[in-house]
Amino acid sequence: MSAEPTTPITHLRYVGIAAPDFERATEFYRTAWGLEQVAEDGGIAFFGSPAAPENYLLRVRKDSAKRMDVVAFGVRQASDVDALAERLGQAGVRIDREPGKLDTPGGGHGFRFWDLDGRLIEISSDVAERTARELEPKESIPRKLSHVVFNSTDAPATLAFYEKHLGLRLTDWLADRLCFLRSGVDHHILAIAQAPHVALNHVSFEMRGLDEYMRGTGRLVRDGHRLLWGPGRHGPGDNTFSYFYDPFGNVMEYTTELEQIPDEKTWEPRVFELTPENSDQWGTSNSINEVFIPAQFNDPDQGLWTPSPV
Ligand SMILES: [Fe+2]
The missing domain is CATH 3.10.180.10 (2,3-Dihydroxybiphenyl 1,2-Dioxygenase, domain 1)
Incomplete structure (x- = not known):
């Protein structure tokens, strides 16, 4: 019998960065790096992989400042999102957005907090998955x-x-x-x-x-x-x-x-x-x-x- 999970976190969902030259950034990730642009919405490009059920793995937002926008982790269900948000709030962790509906591609239920160094972290559940396929031999793009x-x-x-x-x-x-x-x-x-x-x-x-x-x-x-x-x-x-x-x-x-x-x-x-x-x-x-x-x-x-x- 497997042990009870000690963390509600199931996986790393995506990393969001901001870049001053949006066109150059999106060109790099699409062509050289081999990601697939799955959505673009008002100066934000979302990149996934045809092999990943995750809606997107990287997002690039146009901004005058280079920064790490947000890092997102997945949990199993909405109640895990709510429980974690409550626990972090009680522990004095700064909450950016209370649990609610996400309006990014794939939707879902999530909240955001700052870690001790001021990084913005998102926790989410119920993000719609994409249809994924296996990569072929010699297909050298991220999985x-x-x-x-x-x-x-x-x-x-x-x-x-x-x-x-x-x-x-x-x-x-x-x-x-x-x-x-x-x-x-x-x-x-x-x-x-x-x-x-x-x-x-x-x-x-x-x-x-x-x-x-x-x-x-x-x-x-x-x-x-x-x-x-x-x-x-x-x-x-x-x-x-x-x-x-x-x-x-x-x-x-x-x-x-x-x-x-x-x-x-x-x-x-x-x-x-x-x-x-x-x-x-x-x-x-x-x-x-x-x-x-x-x-x-x-x-x-x-x-x-x-x-x-x-
Ligand atoms: Fe590494």
């Missing part, structure tokens, strides 16, 4: 959203917030630099990096398999996009990685084969040392220090504690 990583000036405090308020569970640490949190069997859906300022670290998209991950990586390289770090295979999470900039200096990742954590009850979080092998098991990537360390810190987020208009 689903894998995970999002936040930069935090106090990673242990941010970890404690998500453990306490959302019930996410610590899977592993990479030294004292990066911690990985899960809601189910995936090694992580959220990770928190110790950083000089609060910002979006990166967003990761899962590819069909190793071949498709390499083909996607090669497509971007051939198109002239700089490979910031990769191809390689991480120690913690055991997943592959190729990191690129979007047109606004946000880091985006192609990954595949993320480690699965099957036995919830017996899992003990590990601490991986900072070694070249834990950085990249394969040894095929460039050094993490060259470009990626500064790139992943991103610009200080301009949207903290500020509601998103949509």
Whole structure:
């Protein structure tokens, strides 16, 4: 018999960003990155994957300021939305929007709150699903959203917030630099990096398999996009990685084969040392220090504690 879930969170639903050059952003995600634009509504583009039942995985909003708009997690049912909103409100967490009907594609029932660093987080249920199909062999486009990583000036405090308020569970640490949190069997859906300022670290998209991950990586390289770090295979999470900039200096990742954590009850979080092998098991990537360390810190987020208009 499986254990009672300790978190109402089922999965990472989407990441919303705002960009000053909306046309360039949408062009990048549609053509180079391989997402499918599923809706556009008054300066917001919504991107999904033909393989994902999730209505959309990424949204890009036109704004004069570059910012992370909102990160959305799914729960099973409307009563979970309401219960979580009430619990967070009672715990003193700042609520942006009380539970109600969502007017974004797919609708649903949701609410929004700010985490301790001022990131806007949405929790939702009952979002309509799209008809999804399996990706074909060699089809090198994202299959689903894998995970999002936040930069935090106090990673242990941010970890404690998500453990306490959302019930996410610590899977592993990479030294004292990066911690990985899960809601189910995936090694992580959220990770928190110790950083000089609060910002979006990166967003990761899962590819069909190793071949498709390499083909996607090669497509971007051939198109002239700089490979910031990769191809390689991480120690913690055991997943592959190729990191690129979007047109606004946000880091985006192609990954595949993320480690699965099957036995919830017996899992003990590990601490991986900072070694070249834990950085990249394969040894095929460039050094993490060259470009990626500064790139992943991103610009200080301009949207903290500020509601998103949509
Ligand atoms: Fe990642």
